Amino acid sequence: MSADWPLWEVFVRSRRGLSHTHAGSLHAPDAQMALRNARDLFTRRSEGVSLWVVPAAEITASSPDEKDPFFAPAADKPYRHPTFYEVPEGVRNL
Amino acid sequence: MTPVTTPSTPPHQQAERGMGADAAEGPPSGAEQALQAAFDAAVAADERIEPRDWMPEAYRASLVRQIAQHAHSEIIGMQPEANWITRAPSLRRKAILMAKVQDEAGHGLYLYGAAETLGAGRDELLDKLHTGRQKYSSIFNYPTLTWADVGAIGWLVDGAAITNQVPLCRCSYGPYARAMVRICKEESFHQRQGYELLLALSRGTEAQRAMAQDAVNRWWWPSLMMFGPPDDESPHSARSMAWKIKRHSNDELRQRFVDICVPQAEALGLTLPDPDLRWNEERGHWDFGAIDWQEFRDVLKGNGPCNEQRLSQRRRAHENGAWVREAAAAHAAKQAARRAAAQPPGQPSGQAARPTETARS
Numbered sequence: 001m002s003a004d005w006p007l008w009e010v011f012v013r014s015r016r017g018l019s020h021t022h023a024g025s026l027h028a029p030d031a032q033m034a035l036r037n038a039r040d041l042f043t044r045r046s047e048g049v050s051l052w053v054v055p056a057a058e059i060t061a062s063s064p065d066e067k068d069p070f071f072a073p074a075a076d077k078p079y080r081h082p083t084f085y086e087v088p089e090g091v092r093n094l
Numbered sequence: 095m096t097p098v099t100t101p102s103t104p105p106h107q108q109a110e111r112g113m114g115a116d117a118a119e120g121p122p123s124g125a126e127q128a129l130q131a132a133f134d135a136a137v138a139a140d141e142r143i144e145p146r147d148w149m150p151e152a153y154r155a156s157l158v159r160q161i162a163q164h165a166h167s168e169i170i171g172m173q174p175e176a177n178w179i180t181r182a183p184s185l186r187r188k189a190i191l192m193a194k195v196q197d198e199a200g201h202g203l204y205l206y207g208a209a210e211t212l213g214a215g216r217d218e219l220l221d222k223l224h225t226g227r228q229k230y231s232s233i234f235n236y237p238t239l240t241w242a243d244v245g246a247i248g249w250l251v252d253g254a255a256i257t258n259q260v261p262l263c264r265c266s267y268g269p270y271a272r273a274m275v276r277i278c279k280e281e282s283f284h285q286r287q288g289y290e291l292l293l294a295l296s297r298g299t300e301a302q303r304a305m306a307q308d309a310v311n312r313w314w315w316p317s318l319m320m321f322g323p324p325d326d327e328s329p330h331s332a333r334s335m336a337w338k339i340k341r342h343s344n345d346e347l348r349q350r351f352v353d354i355c356v357p358q359a360e361a362l363g364l365t366l367p368d369p370d371l372r373w374n375e376e377r378g379h380w381d382f383g384a385i386d387w388q389e390f391r392d393v394l395k396g397n398g399p400c401n402e403q404r405l406s407q408r409r410r411a412h413e414n415g416a417w418v419r420e421a422a423a424a425h426a427a428k429q430a431a432r433r434a435a436a437q438p439p440g441q442p443s444g445q446a447a448r449p450t451e452t453a454r455s
Contacts (some may be wrong), residue, residue: 005419005423007210024204024207024272024273024276026207027216028422029422029423029426029427030422030425030426030430031427032429033422033426039205040196040200041200041204044193044196044197044200045280054270061146063146066415074195074289
């Protein structure tokens, strides 16, 4: 738990067929130790069949603010959703 | 920046997880008002605040204080029970107790991780624990005198913790709430194993039964104190509730816990050490006797039976582990140097272009 140990983000695949999901983070001196620590920390009750550890410093995030105009262009395009379109009464399988 | 947010984490981590440099400098007051309004609206709408959102400094400081104290409690909380691992009466009980103590370590680590998303450094947090500048729950300053204490801790101390923590799963700060969801799932095993342990003793010999009753007698009142001072004397409560860090008052949660425990004690065949305990038809709750808050304050101040022992054991464990941390760091450095030497010149370092290609299982 030294200040020199980098931070790793841990992703767990809970079972086959599902994506890896972010579980939390931990400190470790290298990737191998990060994996072992992640196993002990996040999968003590068989919560996972596969683990990823990613150096937190290597993650590029969209912006310092979670409510960023970066995502604004999607907001005014309701025609990307099927509910935007009118379907005549009685038409099926559409 | 206030001391709690002074990063001992490197700048890259801070940009990634904590707030950015702009926010730390403090925006102009008009912008700050807009940010405050956005924060208030998010809290009012029961949305979660995430690490890189703007938040009032006092909110951040309050969370760091609470999460750190919570993390420290998990770490110190390993000691009273670990005291009995070598003397567990059967292999079954020993395996259970080891798993439970390991869980407490895990809970501490989830919570330190949550505190770090607010800009607090791990080393800084540990240092504050070791020097007594941050507190842990005063319950762990009581000794575990007999095997039955392991049961009483599971049933009462973990039971009180669960009552406290379930509402924290809906805390307004996302990383804390997510850590609590994980912790609460694991705590229910802790409580049940304690209850089962006490039940076995209660149904055992007269001496075993007396041991169980004695443990419950000693742990009952300190467990009620775990909910903190009465509402009118709780310094942080009102603000924490306005911020939706806390969802219920100390007294409300304490009453909930008493109501839960009375029938459980009856099923155990044990009594709770309170002559004033009686059902109040009008309130629909159990009335209970006055709590000795002087004792609570004394233990909090450092005069409990085990304060000194708990802290010095923690410091010793940290110092004795130094060589392991150094060895791990040396090994990591050696491996990194070997990889660098094996790399053909001109090639960028790093293991693979895409994480999915190496990490795929």
